Amino acid sequence: MASVSLDRATTLLGHYIDQNIPAHLWGHPGIGKSEVVQQIATERKAKLIDIRLSMFDPVDLRGLPTTQNGETEWLRPAIWPKDNESTILFFDELDRAAPAVQNAALQIILDRKIGEHALPDQVRIVAAGNGTTDRVGTNRTSNAGNNRFAHIEVEPDVDAWKKWAYQTNLHPLVIAFVSFRPQLLHYSMDDKLAKDRNAKSMPTPRSWSEVAKFADAPDDIQHDLVSGLIGEGPAAEFDGFARTFRNLPSLDGVIADPNGAKVPDDPGSRFAISVGLSVMADASNFNNVVTYARRLPDDFSAMLVTDATRRDNGLYHTQSFSQFARDHQEVFQ
Template sequence: MNIDFSHLDIYKESQIVPYLEGESGIGKTSIIEQYAASKEMDCIIMGVASLDHIEFYGRTVSTDIVAGFNDQKFTVFKKSIPNWVSTILHNDKNNKETLLFIDELNRAEPQNLQSLMNLILKKEFGSDSIKLPESLFIVCAGNPIDDGNYLVESLDKAMLSRNNRQKVHPSIISYLEDNRADFLLQSNEDDMSDPGMDPRRWDMISRLLYSYEKTQKNANNLVSLLSTVSSREVTPKLVNYLKSSKVLFFSKIQKQLAEFLDLHKEKDFKSYLLAQMNDTSHYDELIESIQSQLDRAQPVTFLALAFSP
């Protein structure tokens, strides 16, 4: 299976937790293991559908303490730090990144959901709220959503309720000023595969744009990424807007500039650059590309689910 790892690069840079959706046995775990290996990251696989309580939460240990009136002796019970948490903390101490792959998230037992939510949304774990390092990259996966699946609906509502303040990308602000209807809370109850637009998704789009600019990925990758967090109705409009505002233009100009410098040794540099800055013909191809992606079914889909801390 071919998956563009640059998608994961941008999710990682954006500190967005991606959700990899696909049928069982098509290689989701293999994709993540290959990505982790390519980045020299330690990869921890956590299947939460049949989660072992001790493996996930740690063992219960007792400690005798002396305190209180007449130095009374008490026995205190608490959970030990589970091995997977110890591994993450150890890796961070030794400047090694960890990828935590949470598989079958939409099949998690109800009693584990709160701990999983804190882990995904806050990078915290346990009753003591152990803070996991910023270097931890969490990726989730699950089977296609079934209609009426209570666990999936609860998970999405919990994520919707999370507050996260940060600077919104100027292009998103200006787009919404021109397209106010797209800012209204929308949902598509008839098609669970097509997310409705809400503040959470605009926030994720904003972070994807910031990360795109920082990592300087090509425009086709950004268009594909936008389709994973935006609705089918909004995505083409947003891409057209980004086209007119030149947001997607930098990577093409950068490539053309490198070719020019190589071939012409900087001759007529200024006139060449000015001419290329007025060329937006390549955006027509991008529009066609995103439309074709929206029209055809994909066996594996990236959905940006969660907020970062």
């Protein structure tokens, strides 16, 4: 199967859910599979039942046995979806579950029931796993089990991640750094990191969201905090970029005087100021932001305007954007 970005995976998953087809997301740890399912549930106002199968026993899915009138019955588990409630039943870490647990989950997926317990009609099923290439204690899933799903392979995608980062107001320092060093969005995109089997901390979309919590930490502790999340090498690069980011010209000053403000010479500073301005852009100052963008090299000016409109869709409808898009048709066609 072909690999797709998180944006594309979200679209595909939505179509499978509409047709009541169980879907399985595959991808590296920390890439954002769980977040995709959460996003779908939130958009559809559906309850999300998140079951980490690696922590379950088969009886947890079927329920405990009891006796009634001399016969064995199975109590309904508390996690079982309720009637008349739109629900996404999410079997996470399916390929890390013991074979007996996989078999119990696959019975639910195929038959929409286990024992006496049947899923309500409004329940939709999604699963996720890492695959055997990640060496994270996975168990091979059977061909029969795989045939019960539509499969979606998710790969790291910087543009999709940046769109998510802007929408969630992630710290601009982190967005700027990943724009500057896109290979460090995820360890699988960097050959050296991917081959380091001893690494305990590594960059992933998930870990970058944690790094953002320390973007304003004091210099004397920031490096240790960040290296604990993404590893020593990426953290050292992040340190240097953070110093560049903090030494940028005043963004308020740039917006106030877009024709006179200094334009940085080095690529790191250009990435930093482009992201910084894209975060600050709004309808009231966008004309000045675009004026300054035009003074940057074309690739940076296009990134600045693209990121600003990605964060605030209303900017697409401004005269400033329309004119910029006409002047850069190769980017916005």
